[in-house]
Amino acid sequence: MTSNADKGLLIVLSGPSGVGKGTVCSMLRKLAPELVYSVSATTRYPRAGETEGINYFFKSKEQFRSMIERDELLEYAEYVGNYYGTPRSFVNETIQAGKDIILEIEVQGAMKVKERFPEGVFVFLMPPSLGELKNRIVNRGTETDDSIRNRLSVAADEIRLLEHYDYAVVNDRVEMACERIKSIITAEHCKRERILPYVKSLLEEVR
Amino acid sequence: MTSNADKGLLIVLSGPSGVGKGTVCSMLRKLAPELVYSVSATTRYPRAGETEGINYFFKSKEQFRSMIERDELLEYAEYVGNYYGTPRSFVNETIQAGKDIILEIEVQGAMKVKERFPEGVFVFLMPPSLGELKNRIVNRGTETDDSIRNRLSVAADEIRLLEHYDYAVVNDRVEMACERIKSIITAEHCKRERILPYVKSLLEEVR
Known part of the structure; x- marks a missing residue:
C-alpha cells in the first residue's frame, strides 16, 4: 500500500467542553490500536x-x-x-x-495547533444537540446553575468554531463516533494528493 | 443524525480497464447494502x-x-x-x-459525469502495480499479445486521469478496497460543509 511509504497524519480531535472527547479517545484506543496518541x-x-x-x-x-x-x-x-x-x-x-497520531485538545489549543500545523486533519466532535450537552454537564453534579449557564454559553461559542475544522463528527454513540473518525483517517489516506507520488512510480513501470 | 436530512451523495467509481471495478462493486453490494447502485x-x-x-x-x-x-x-x-x-x-x-448512489463507469464516462456533476465524489480504483494489472489482463486468456500491449498503454493513459479524481483506492484486496470506499463515503458525510446547516439549528436551541 502506498500510504505506508508516506508520512503519517496528525489528527486533531477537539470540540466543546463536555462533548465527550475523553470518552471517545479512550474507546478509540481500543478500536484503533494502530493510532499513536499525543x-x-x-x-x-x-x-x-x-x-x-x-x-x-x-x-x-x-x-x-x-x-x-x-x-x-x-x-x-x-x-x-x-x-x-x-x-x-x-x-x-x-x-x-x-x-498517524491523534491529539485530543480543547478548542483554543486546536486553533493554536492549526496555526502551526495547517496540514493536520481537524475533527470537531459535536453534541447530538445542545440540550444533550446541557444534560451531560448537569449530570456531572459538581456545578452551580450559574456555572452551567456560563459553560453552555461558552459551548455555543465553541461550536461556532466548527467553521475552522475539516470534519464534524456527531457524538450520538461513542462507538459510532469512533468508527466515523477511523473512516475519516482512512479516507484522508486515499486522497488523490497523497497517492500521486505512488502513481508516478507505477507509470515508470510501464515504459 | 444530520446527514439523514441532507441529500445523498453520488459516488463515481472508475479506474483503468481490468482493475476490477466490477468485482469491487459486486462485493460492495454485500458489504454496503444501504448503497443504491446506478x-x-x-x-x-x-x-x-x-x-x-x-x-x-x-x-x-x-x-x-x-x-x-x-x-x-x-x-x-x-x-x-x-x-x-x-x-x-x-x-x-x-x-x-x-x-447515496454509486455509479461504476469507465474513465471516459466518469469524465463526462464530472462535467455535469462536479459535486460527485470521484473515486479512482488503482491496480496495486501495473505488473499486477498486466497479469490480470493476461489471465483473462482471451486476447492476443498486441491487444495486451495496447490495453496496457491505454491503462497507463487512464491512470494519468487520477488527477481529476478526489480519491484513489488501491485494489490490493477486494474487501480492503470496499472498506476504503465505505470509509470515503462516511468521511464525506462528516465534512464540515455538510454539517453546518445542522449546527445552525443547534445554535438556535441555546438562545
Whole structure:
C-alpha cells in the first residue's frame, strides 16, 4: 500500500467542553490500536496511577518555560496554575515514522495547533444537540446553575468554531463516533494528493 | 443524525480497464447494502438472467436517441454498435431521497459525469502495480499479445486521469478496497460543509 511509504497524519480531535472527547479517545484506543496518541507535557504533579511518558511528560515549571523558549511546543496553555502543552518533537517523530497520531485538545489549543500545523486533519466532535450537552454537564453534579449557564454559553461559542475544522463528527454513540473518525483517517489516506507520488512510480513501470 | 436530512451523495467509481471495478462493486453490494447502485440504460438485448430495471433499463435505439435529445442522460457512449448511458432521473431521485448512489463507469464516462456533476465524489480504483494489472489482463486468456500491449498503454493513459479524481483506492484486496470506499463515503458525510446547516439549528436551541 502506498500510504505506508508516506508520512503519517496528525489528527486533531477537539470540540466543546463536555462533548465527550475523553470518552471517545479512550474507546478509540481500543478500536484503533494502530493510532499513536499525543502525550502532553505538564507541570502539574502526577496523580495516583499516572505514568511518565504514558499519561504525561511531567516537567518542572523551569523545564516547561525552557521548552517554551526553545519553541519545543506545538501549543501550550496555563490552567489552574499549571502549564499544559503538546511537545512538537513527539508529533513530528511519529509522523515521520509513517504513523498517524491523534491529539485530543480543547478548542483554543486546536486553533493554536492549526496555526502551526495547517496540514493536520481537524475533527470537531459535536453534541447530538445542545440540550444533550446541557444534560451531560448537569449530570456531572459538581456545578452551580450559574456555572452551567456560563459553560453552555461558552459551548455555543465553541461550536461556532466548527467553521475552522475539516470534519464534524456527531457524538450520538461513542462507538459510532469512533468508527466515523477511523473512516475519516482512512479516507484522508486515499486522497488523490497523497497517492500521486505512488502513481508516478507505477507509470515508470510501464515504459 | 444530520446527514439523514441532507441529500445523498453520488459516488463515481472508475479506474483503468481490468482493475476490477466490477468485482469491487459486486462485493460492495454485500458489504454496503444501504448503497443504491446506478442502473444504466442500454440498447443491447438482455442476456439470460438479466432483469429490466435491475441489470439495465433496456431501450430501443429510437427510445435511447429520444433520451439523448431530451437530455435525460448524465453521460452515454456507443460501444460495439449499442448505446449505454446513465439515466439522470434515477440518480437525482435517489440523491433527493437522501440516499447515496454509486455509479461504476469507465474513465471516459466518469469524465463526462464530472462535467455535469462536479459535486460527485470521484473515486479512482488503482491496480496495486501495473505488473499486477498486466497479469490480470493476461489471465483473462482471451486476447492476443498486441491487444495486451495496447490495453496496457491505454491503462497507463487512464491512470494519468487520477488527477481529476478526489480519491484513489488501491485494489490490493477486494474487501480492503470496499472498506476504503465505505470509509470515503462516511468521511464525506462528516465534512464540515455538510454539517453546518445542522449546527445552525443547534445554535438556535441555546438562545
